[in-house]
Amino acid sequence: MNSFFARRFVIQAIFIVMALVLLAKLFYIQVLDEKYYLSAENNVLRKLVIYPARGPILDRNGKVLVQNEPVYDIMVIPREVKPFDTLEFCRLIGIDKPGFDKRFQKAKKYSPFRASIFEKQLSAQLYQVFQERLFDFPGFFVTKRTVRSYPDSTAAQFLGYIGEVNDAAIEKSGGYYRPGDYIGISGVEKAYEPTLRGQRGVQNLMVDAFNRPKGHFADGRYDTLAVAGEKLISSLDLRIQQLGERLMKNKVGSIVAIEPSTGEILAFVSSPTYDPNLLVGRERGNNVAKLYKDPYNPFLIRPIQARYSPGSSFKPVDGLIALQEGLIAPSTTFFCPHFYQAGNHRVSCEHYDGVTDLRKGIAMSCNTYFCNVFEKLINRAGPRQTINSFVSWRENVLKFGLGKKLEVDLPGESRGNVPTPEHYDKIFGKNRWRSSSIISLAIGQAELLATPLQLANIECIIANHGYYYTPHLIKAVGEKQIVKKEFKERHSVEVNAQYFEPIIDGMQQVVESGTAAGARIPGIVMCGKTGTVQNNHGKNHSVFVAFAPRENPKIAIAVVVENAGYGSSWAAPIASYMVEKYLTDSISRPKDQIEYIAEKNLLPELKSKAPAVKPKTKADSSKRDTSSIKQVKTNQLKSAR
Structure with a gap:
């Protein structure tokens, strides 16, 4: 019996404890916990x-x-x-x-x-x-x-x-x-x-x-x-960014300006552009649809995605590589009789330059001179070693930032193109091509392609006498103004600094007395190079690259105006206005000149929506070679300028 009564008291105690817990919980819910009170008053959280x-x-x-x-x-x-x-x-x-x-x-x-x-x-x-x-x-x-x-x-x-x-x-x-x-x-x-x-x-x-x-x-x-x-x-400078967009109105192309000593991008103009405010608000969807339908493709980021043959702006690169390899000296001369004989075909040169050294070759943009330089680079080990010499040339070109991404801090960057030996093996047959087969590369044509950013970066290399910093658009992050480590690293092209002086001499002459004389800036020594780049689907592209001033350069620039003809006509004056504005915060030339360029409509005619395709070369190697040379002849005016 005693055991029975003990168990009864234990069970009673358990029920009492449970009742107390429930009462305490009810008290907490109804009195202490505000959220249940508010729920009882038809409130919601x-x-x-x-x-x-x-x-x-x-x-x-x-x-x-x-x-x-x-x-x-x-x-x-x-x-x-x-x-x-x-x-x-x-x-x-x-x-x-x-x-x-x-x-x-x-x-x-x-x-x-x-x-x-x-x-x-x-x-x-x-x-x-x-x-x-x-x-x-x-x-x-x-x-x-x-x-x-x-x-x-x-x-x-x-x-x-x-x-x-x-x-x-x-x-x-x-x-x-x-x-x-x-x-x-x-x-x-x-x-x-x-x-x-x-x-x-x-x-x-x-x-x-x-x-x-x-x-x-x-x-x-x-x-x-x-x-x-x-x-x-x-890193953008709003002053020259706005000026660049104004000058490029009603034109297709781009402007990239870089500070050589840091790699900071000062101007990043892609034309045609659009008002970014159109992509904000309740009409955003309709505005995006309209922009996608624009045949001139304003969403294409041309400074890093458009690819062009560099044309004559590439000639200094070949000159520097040949100097470093010991194949030429600044005093090395070639005779220009108004053409270069590539195999059984002639590559025309716009001028009869006569005896031409490196400085004159740059200043006059002599096709003959740089075809001879390229021939030395590709045939340095003899015709039977063309591929090995070409590989060496290609590796040196890659060091200048062509044919690869520069790793700018924007998505969607193009590599451009530096052709491979395998590419020419497919065209001409394995080991069946020589320097004369690919002579267009000597003057920056054919399969060689570069973005405007890469063109401007080459000018940074020349301005710095042999190195560049990764081009970037964000100078610093946050209140502490943090700069990414990779933006402070130098990239050397492995060319001795002394070899840049004759190249720069020639580029200075281009602006002071050569094809870009109209782009001279009062009181500022600018070194530049014009180019008139082949376009298989219309007028040639107007190209100009430069840096200024010569001593302690502050700005390097590349301007591309599609379907605009000679580099001296449009790209060079646009670049000179941009450079002067950045360096002096003013433009000394008459305002009506600027207005003329700004208001000029150079938009190419729209003929077809089909994508541009380069004409294919035929199987016969001799005919391919002829086609390549004819292409060079077509480009003679642009390359000389």
Whole structure:
């Protein structure tokens, strides 16, 4: 019996303890815990994501290129929506009834229980009107966002743009991004996305059944703050960027200017361009569609994606390689009788230059001189060793940044092209080609292709007497102005500094008394090289490369104007205005000259939407050789200039 009574008391004690626990829990719920009290009063807890402002982007002098402005997204939780005046709702936010139905069905499909975006990017003015009536629309609420704003509407291809994240990006991010988030799509916005985007925050808000705010849950103890993105200080100089875009209006091409001593890109002009503000706001989709339909392709980032034969601007590279290899000296001369004999074909030269040394060859852009230099490079070990000599030449060219990515801090950079021996084996047959077969390379033609960025970088190499820094568009990151380590490393082309002087002498003569004499800048010694580059689909491209001043150079530049003819006609004057503006903050030449260039329409005629294809060479090696030489003859005027 005693055992029975003991067990009874134990069981009674257990029930008493459980009752006390339940009473204590009820007391906590009803008296102490505020959230249950608020729920009992028909209040709801809503987690509101706080989106950080993206980091601003400044020019090198602190002028704002990109900033933020507030917009408001209407969110909806379909399960909480109750009958309301949908026509009045549509009127307030500027949509129609079919548009409402489409949006609401999309939200229900995403989730009846979770908030999703119903309408994006209401302006502050529209939001104020809508906010006053928000209590009439249960299930809807508003969240604040920021979008990009471009005060000067400039540098669109450099800056890039942001857009709504897609499913692939969400998956790739490991869950960081959610539907409705924004992400950098192109340009710096994409390249520096992790730096610019910042860190989201969360607010736990109490709202009543009428969507009226009732304050922060638990006095905000569970809220997290949003962290704004870091600011970027770009290397662009807004003054010359705007001037370059003005001069390139109604033209196809690009301008790249670089500071040789740092690799900082001072101007990054891609033309035709567009107003980056068009890719912001509720009309963004329509504007993007129109730009994609533009036959001149404004979304192409021409400074790093367009590829051109470098033409005569390549001649100094061959000269430097030959000097370093000991195959020529500055005093080495070749006789120019108005042509170069390549096998059984002649490569014409525009001038009868007579006895020509290296300096004169650069100044007069003598085809004959550089065809002889190229022949020495390719035949240095004899005709039977053409391939080995060509490989050595190609490796030296690659050191100058051609045929490979320079690793600029933008996505989508092209490598350009430096042809391989295998390429010529396929055309001519294995071991059946010689220097005369590929003589077009001597004057920067045929399969040799470079981006405008690569052309400008070569000028940095010449200005620096043998090295360059990785070209980059972001000078520093954040308040601490951090500079990436890789942007401080020198890249040597392994040519002795002494060999650059005769090349620079010739380039100075080009501007002072040669083909670019019209581009002289009062009081500034500029060294440059014109080029008139072959275009199989219209007029030749106008090209000019240069750096200035000669001593302690501050700027290197490459200008390409497609379908514009001689380099001296358009590219050279554009470059001279840019250089003078950067160095002196003024332009000494008459304003009407600038206006003439700015207003001149050089857009090529649109003949066909089919992609340009180079004519294929026939199987017979002799006929191929003839075709190659004819191509050189066609280009004689441009190369000489």
